[in-house]
Amino acid sequence: MSDAVLRAGGVDAGYGALQILFGVDLEVRQGEHVLVFGPNGAGKSTLIKALFGLVKPSAGHVTLAGRDVTGRAPEGMVAHGMAYVPQVSNVFGSMTVLENLEIGGARLSRSRREARIEEMVALFPVLGDRRKQSAGTLSGGERQMLALARALIPEPSVLLLDEPSAGVAPKIVEEIFHLVSGLRRTGVSVLMIEQNARQALPHVDRGYVLEGGAVRMTDTAASLLDNAEISKLYLGG
Amino acid sequence: MIFVQTLVYGLALGGVIAVSAVGLTLAYGVTRFINFAFGEFLTLGAFFCLLLAQAGLGLAWAGLAAAVAVGAVGVLVERAFYDPLMSRGLLPLLVTSVGVAFVVQNLIRIFAGSNPVRFPLPLMRPIEVGGLFIPREQLIILGVALVTMLAVHLLLRFTMLGKKMRAVADDPMLARVAGISSRRVLDATWFVSAMIGALGGILLAITQITVAPQMGWHFLLVVFAAVLLGGIGSPYGAMIGGLLIGLAMELGATYVAANYSYAFAFIMLILVLILRPRGLMGGSG
Numbered sequence: 370m371s372d373a374v375l376r377a378g379g380v381d382a383g384y385g386a387l388q389i390l391f392g393v394d395l396e397v398r399q400g401e402h403v404l405v406f407g408p409n410g411a412g413k414s415t416l417i418k419a420l421f422g423l424v425k426p427s428a429g430h431v432t433l434a435g436r437d438v439t440g441r442a443p444e445g446m447v448a449h450g451m452a453y454v455p456q457v458s459n460v461f462g463s464m465t466v467l468e469n470l471e472i473g474g475a476r477l478s479r480s481r482r483e484a485r486i487e488e489m490v491a492l493f494p495v496l497g498d499r500r501k502q503s504a505g506t507l508s509g510g511e512r513q514m515l516a517l518a519r520a521l522i523p524e525p526s527v528l529l530l531d532e533p534s535a536g537v538a539p540k541i542v543e544e545i546f547h548l549v550s551g552l553r554r555t556g557v558s559v560l561m562i563e564q565n566a567r568q569a570l571p572h573v574d575r576g577y578v579l580e581g582g583a584v585r586m587t588d589t590a591a592s593l594l595d596n597a598e599i600s601k602l603y604l605g606g
Numbered sequence: 607m608i609f610v611q612t613l614v615y616g617l618a619l620g621g622v623i624a625v626s627a628v629g630l631t632l633a634y635g636v637t638r639f640i641n642f643a644f645g646e647f648l649t650l651g652a653f654f655c656l657l658l659a660q661a662g663l664g665l666a667w668a669g670l671a672a673a674v675a676v677g678a679v680g681v682l683v684e685r686a687f688y689d690p691l692m693s694r695g696l697l698p699l700l701v702t703s704v705g706v707a708f709v710v711q712n713l714i715r716i717f718a719g720s721n722p723v724r725f726p727l728p729l730m731r732p733i734e735v736g737g738l739f740i741p742r743e744q745l746i747i748l749g750v751a752l753v754t755m756l757a758v759h760l761l762l763r764f765t766m767l768g769k770k771m772r773a774v775a776d777d778p779m780l781a782r783v784a785g786i787s788s789r790r791v792l793d794a795t796w797f798v799s800a801m802i803g804a805l806g807g808i809l810l811a812i813t814q815i816t817v818a819p820q821m822g823w824h825f826l827l828v829v830f831a832a833v834l835l836g837g838i839g840s841p842y843g844a845m846i847g848g849l850l851i852g853l854a855m856e857l858g859a860t861y862v863a864a865n866y867s868y869a870f871a872f873i874m875l876i877l878v879l880i881l882r883p884r885g886l887m888g889g890s891g
Binding site for chain 2: 442464523
C-alpha cells in the first residue's frame with residue numbers, strides 16, 4: 370500500500386470535550402476516487418475537517434504522500450498538495466469568476482497561474498464564458514464548478530469534497546458527480562463525503578462506511594452497491 | 607460664485623474624509639472590527655510630517671516618509687495589541703483600540719505638547735479662474751486624495767495582494783482553505799490602512815493649518831459617518847461617502863450655520879441610512 374497519497378491512521382478528533390472520531394483509518398491511493406458515507410452524525414464532516422487541518426486530531430496521524438502533516442493549518446495543507454472544497458459558501462461571491470480562480474493560484478507564478486486558469490476553463494467551459502461575472506450571481510451548479518476549479522488550480526494530489534451535491538438542483542446533482550468522475554483524466558485523487566451516497570457511489574472506486582465516528586467497513590464501490598445490508602442501512606433502500 | 611467656491615472647499619474636505627474613510631474601512635473589511643485608534647494614525651501622520659518638514663525635508667517627501675512610518679506603526683499596533691485578542695470577540699478589541707487611541711494621544715502630548723502647532727505650509731497664491739479665487743492648497747488636497755483613491759482602486763483590482771485582501775474580507779474561512787496565509791494579508795492590510803490614514807491626517811493638517819494631539823480623534827466621528835454612509839467595509843462606498851459628507855459639511859456651513867458643520871455630516875448620514883440602511887454600497891456586506 371505504498372501508493373497511498375493520503376492516509377489517516379488511528380485518528381481521534383472532536384470539539385472540546387466532545388469526541389466525534391474514534392481511531393479512523395483510511396487511505397486514498399494515487400488517482401483513486403473514494404467516497405465516505407454513513408448516517409447523519411456519523412462524523413463525516415469532522416473527518417474531512419480533521420484531514421485538512423480545520424480540526425486538530427487529538428490522536429493518530431495524517432500523512433500526505435508519505436509526509437506527516439497531522440494538525441497542520443489549512444494553508445500548509447494546500448502548500449503540500451491537498452485541496453478542499455467546503456460544502457457551502459465555497460466561492461468568493463463579491464469577486465469575479467476569474468478572480469476566484471486567481472485566488473486559487475495565488476501561490477503560483479503569474480505565468481503558471483495563467484496557464485492553469487486556461488486549463489480549468491478548458492475543463493469547465495461554462496466558467497470561461499463567465500470570467501467577468503461576479504461569482505455571487507452563478508447558479509448552484511456553476512458555483513460548484515468554480516469551487517472545484519479554484520481548488521484544482523494549484524494541482525493538488527488529493528482533492529477533498531464536502532457534500533458536492535448540497536445546494537445544487539436535483540437534476541444537476543448527476544452532472545456534478547459526472548464532472549468529479551471526469552477529473553480522473555487529470556490524475557487527481559478524490560476523497561468525497563456525501564449524504565447522497567446512492568447517487569455518488571457509482572461514480573467512485575471505493576467506499577468507506579462511517580458510523581459512530583469509526584470506519585465500519587470498506588470495499589469497492591461495486592461490492593458496496595451489491596451489498597443488500599449496506600443498501601438497506603445506508604443507501605436508503 | 608460663493609456656491610462654486612463652496613463646492614471646491616467641500617470637495618477638498620470630502621477628499622480628506624474619503625481618504626481617511628478608505629483607510630478605516632479597508633482594515634474593517636479584513637478584520638471585521640472598528641479600530642477606534644484609527645484617528646491616531648491621522649494624528650501621527652500629521653506630526654511625523656511636521657517633524658520631518660522641520661528637519662528640512664520638502665513637504666511632499668516628508669508626507670510620503672511619514673505615511674510609510676505610520677504604516678509600520680499600524681503593523682506594530684496590530685501585532686502587539688489586536689492580534690493577540692483576535693479570537694476573543696469584538697468587545698475586547700473595541701475597548702483595546704480605544705485604549706490604544708488614548709495612549710498614543712498622550713504620547714504625542716508628552717513629545718509635542720498639548721497646544722496646536724502651525725503646519726509649515728508654504729505661502730501659495732490662489733489660482734484665479736474667471737473671477738474666482740481657488741486656493742492652491744484645496745486643489746492639492748483634492749489631487750492627492752484622488753490619486754490615493756485611484757491607487758487603492760488599482761491595488762484592490764489589479765494586484766494579487768489586493769485580491770487576497772478582498773478574498774479575506776469576503777470570506778476569511780474560505781480564504782484560509784484556499785491556501786491564503788491570512789497573517790501576511792493582515793499585516794499588509796494594517797500597513798495600507800495606517801498609511802492611508804496618515805495621508806488623510808496630513809491632508810487634514812493642510813485644511814486646518816494646524817496640528818494638535820487630538821485632531822485625529824475628533825475627526826474620527828466624521829470619518830465614521832463617511833464609512834457608514836458608503837456601507838461599512840466597502841472602499842468605494844467610503845470614497846463616495848467621504849465626498850458627500852465633505853460637501854454636506856461645507857454647504858451646510860456656508861448656507862445654514864457655520865458652527866454646525868459636524869451636524870450636517872450626521873444629518874446627511876441619517877437621511878441616507880433611513881433610505882438605505884446598509885449604506886450606499888453596502889449591498890453584499
